[in-house]
Amino acid sequence: MRITAPDPAARVPLADIDLYDPRLYAHGDPHLVWQTLRREQPVFWQDLPDGRGFWSVTRYDDCRRVLSDYTSFTSQRGAILKMLGTDDPAGGHQMAVSDPPRHTHVRKPLEEMLTPAAMVPYLPKIRAxxxxLLAPMCDEKPWDMGVAMTALPMIVSGVLMGIPEEDHPGLVRKGLMTVAPDDEEFQVRNDPDATLRAAHHGLFAYFAEQVRIRRRAPGPDLGSRDLIGRLMTMTVEGSPLTDGEIVANCYSMLLGANVNTGHVLSAAVLHLMDDFAQYDRWASDEAGWKTGLTEALRWSSPVVHFLRYAVEDVEIGGQRIRAGQGVVAWIASANRDEDVFPDPFRFDVRRRPNREISFGYGPHRCIGTAAARITLDITLREIFSRVERFEAAGEPEHLCSNFTGGIKHLPVIAYPRVNRSAGAA
Structure with missing residues (x-):
């Protein structure tokens, strides 16, 4: 997703707005669209050519309300705009498309394995x-940071889920096919629907086989070995999960981890190539380290939206929403709301306060938030300790997706620090 600072006086005619079109995020300017809606129609109805339609909420407070009020806005029918109007078959069985209390009962045992303390034993392998992954970065020849950062989250989710390293590239690609089926680089037969079906089938078949492997040799430590083992041994509301529920939640966790985290770093570096002062300040100032990381999350907003459905007639922002209608909370717009973030198109590593909602908000806030922040922390420290500055080596290419604001290709040349002790330790 392109991140440009719109002209404050510019606007998009409301009749021309199409937030569903994935090409807007690869080639257009969604931030100008969101700026227009925040000012003129913050709760906006869009009709689609096939007869479907949905509400968009673009202001920070409205997005937080939609994401947190699960009694009025349910996740159970689906959580992604691509599935609008089609009830998700995993509804009520998968965390991402379940409401509390069942959502909470599934989430809690898994969350225990994703705390910073629980991740300590895995950190040496993750860091190595x-x-x-970063070894080719400082060869002083073009290096595709977009490709590397797309692969980054699989390193961590692979360790935590117990997935063999040789399977990582295939799973990364299937994840991209799932969230960006309209992107020609990842399509099957130039057909978005066929791409989505192939990705779903491949991922579900893969995790079904992983469950079978563990059932053949469970061992006494199955429940603590990895996240897949925990799903296989936990009980929810007094009953174990079915194999279908285990596989559906493996699918959800993999996608939640893999399609978003790395894009934070690509987006930050893309901006900081033109702002050496900020890069140096962030790299050398431990006091601003965490605020800089939080700002990078706000800046990139790699999860562009979440979909909910109104449970009953409800009013939001003075607009009446009817029961059953889809409501999309645009995370990337909320993180640029001028009423919450002063000068929102300025990247400020010392921004305080910074109430970004890049990992979502409410009961569905990303279960892997701690793991993602640890991944970003380790990777940034490695980059800052090695790289004096980056220089563009080609044009960035953005993912064609209305769900993931990603940079799929970012050719750069990284110039190494002469003194490797410089930068964040």
């Missing part, structure tokens, strides 16, 4: 794998 990140260093291996």
């Amino acid at each position: 794998s990140i260093r291996e």
Whole structure:
């Protein structure tokens, strides 16, 4: 997703707005659209050519309300705009498309394995794998940061889920096919629907096989070995999960981890190539380290939206929403709301306060938030300790997706620090 600072006086005619079109996020300017809606029609209805339609909420407070009020706005029918109007078959069985209390009962045992303390034993392997991924970075020849950062989250989710390393590239690609089926680089037969079906089938078949492997040799530590083992041994409301529920939640966790985290770093570096002062300040100032990381999350907003459905007639922003209608909370717009973030198109590593909602908000806030922040922390420290500055080596290419604001290709040349001790330790 392109991040440009719109002219404050510019606007898009409301009749021309199409937030469903994935090409807007690859080639257009969604931030100008969101700026227009925040000012003129913050709760906006869009009709689609096939007869479907949905509400968009673009202001920060409205987005938080939609994402947190699960009694008025349910996740159970689906959480992604691509599925609008089609009830998700995993509804009520998968965390991403379940409401509390069942959502909470599934989430809590998994969340225990994703705390910073629980991740400590995995950190040496994660750090070594990140260093291996970054090894070609400082060869002083073009390096595709977009490709590397797209692969980054799989390093961590692979360790936590117990997935063999040789399977990582295939799973990364299937994840991209799922969230960006309209992107020609990842399509099957130039057909978005066929791409989505192939990705779903491949991922569900893969995790079904992983469950079978563990059932053949469970061992006494199955429930603590990895996240897949925890799903296989936990009980929810007094009953174990079915194999279908286990597989559906493996699918959800993999996508939640893999399609978003790395894009934070690509978007930050793309901006900081033209702002060396900020890069140096962030790299050398431990006091601003965490605020800089939070700002990078706000800046990139890699999860562009979440979909909910109104449970009953409800009013939001003075607009009446009817029961059953889809409501999209645009995270990337909320994180640029001028009423919450002064000068929102300025990247400020010392921004305080910074109430970004890049990982979502409410009961569905990303279960892997701590793991994602640890991944970003380790990777940024490695980058800052090695790289004096980046220089563009080609044009960035953005993912064609209305769900993931990603940079799929970012050719750069990284110039190494002469003194490797410089930068954040």
